[in-house]
Amino acid sequence: MSDSKYQTIYFKNKPKIIGFYSIVGPKEGKGSLKEYFDYIMKDDLFGEKTYEKAERKMVEQAVMGAVYNANITPKELQLFLSGDLLNQIVTSSFAARSFDVPYVGLFGACSTMAESLAVGASLVNAGYFNNVACSTASHFSTAERQFRYPLELGNQRPPTSQWTVTGAGCCILSNKGDGPVITSATFGKVTDFGINDVNNMGSVMAPGAASTLIAHFNDTNTTPDDYDLIVTGDLGKLGSEILIDLMEDHGFKMGVNYNDCGQIIYNGKQSVLMGGSGCGCSATVLNSYILKKIKNGEYKKVLFVATGALLSATSTQQGDTIPGIAHAVVIESQENFDNSKKNVKSKKRSKK
């Protein structure tokens, strides 16, 4: 990337996802993807005294599970990139205490899974680190009471609201080994369409997703058809519909290969209104369903676009609108990446 108008960077040294892990709460464990998760908690407290400590323990387990699945030792881990929804990202920072590894705290609200992968792939691709853990988490019971109302209030949820996923996910990125390859990343800009309803996150994040998708397609000279799956983080039903409309306004037709993690994590019978949300939504869907389908060959090229709503309780109380952001990474199956390299080589040969 040299021209300032581009937002996408490319990874020639093919940083690979050599291990991944997902852990979810009991509600998510009854959803559509229950067979794909590594671990389903029996209850939301996970043996801890507070939900906040449960969330922290989930990140610890996700990282250690991903390290185990990557077939490396904890000592081989060189960097931990993580963020979450809690004030001062204490989930990630306190979890980092239990690993003897340098830590970079990130915050992109629910876009954090893509943000950590984009930054992590940048660092691995450049040769600075060999094995990097990229992680995030959310917990219904910690997020709801921090951003909205006390759980005990039992207040009604408006129809536009989504359900914060209880779950954590982690990828181990490496310059060695086998696994799905991160081939590019598109860093998002902050958008603001003037929405100030904390129960309508899909509408906040859809413009962020559209901005990043349009930048990605233009930068990479691709169209929605070039991907087996384009998946947004947690726009939910309403947000996804807004995104499809916004993309069409800009000349991009989102086809049947488009889906949203917030729409697929729960099943139709679960009372979640517009669908799932929270950092853990895209993190657990990526680190289970999506990466498993890339590994087994069902998907060859996936555009993963995690979406975040940038607000605090204070900003809302002070009458601020809610900005949105989305970061995107392209994840390709190793075979697809190797084949595209071969094609480039054979094209070069035929030119000679």
Add this chain to the structure above:
Amino acid sequence: MSDSKYQTIYFKNKPKIIGFYSIVGPKEGKGSLKEYFDYIMKDDLFGEKTYEKAERKMVEQAVMGAVYNANITPKELQLFLSGDLLNQIVTSSFAARSFDVPYVGLFGACSTMAESLAVGASLVNAGYFNNVACSTASHFSTAERQFRYPLELGNQRPPTSQWTVTGAGCCILSNKGDGPVITSATFGKVTDFGINDVNNMGSVMAPGAASTLIAHFNDTNTTPDDYDLIVTGDLGKLGSEILIDLMEDHGFKMGVNYNDCGQIIYNGKQSVLMGGSGCGCSATVLNSYILKKIKNGEYKKVLFVATGALLSATSTQQGDTIPGIAHAVVIESQENFDNSKKNVKSKKRSKK
């Protein structure tokens, strides 16, 4: 860096600080470094209705000021890396809204200036971006009421407490142009010595600073004597003394070239107890006094170690201890960097 035990990465393509800017509150504007700041606000509200909005405006001004000082256009900026102390880093995220630039949100508490420089230098050095803004800020009136007590309470401050700096700083990193060079970065591990006193941040952060300094000296095979200045972020008087003791325990003698931003930003007559703190402390001291002295040749090689206390009001209320972290970057004068390259070349030649 290939061995997993190392925490330091090196930048061969010499990412340069081509522009920088600092803005401070009226109290900081009466301190020891008053002549070095770019802008001193007349009052803490900076023309806004809330302190939170003032803090945001400070970041916007710091970034635009640094862009101007870097002699580039806002359109040439390719990435904005920022974080702050407020819940969900709303200062940075809302400021990002006013720039038409991709944004990566970071959180390292008061270590964020070094964290953003370390990540930014990594991305510029690898050739992903040409011009990156690295920024952070804090505001006494927003931080105190969020982390401790309402300002209106006017409660007594214990002798170990520090004064949160009202200020913002920004560096523009570039692969072109002239300016101080970032030659390496050491990413810190999270430490926890079991302190849970929110009015004793120096003691929380000193072990984090010691951990990163020891890793840095060991990784780079240097000693404290190899730097014209080693400067920690905001340990304050007590924290600095603890750091000196901890380093001595590990065989490193911190000499007269060691100082702490929290100890130099205010003058002796100002009632700040142990000194300054907050993200804005190291950010404003770096982006005024330190970088100006590197540019004018007084300092050739500076080790900048920003230190953070990782806590939230919730974690404290739930009885958690407070972990600490520090990230470090080495900043060299352009002449020093060019000379050391020449020396390497002439050594190679003389070997032949």
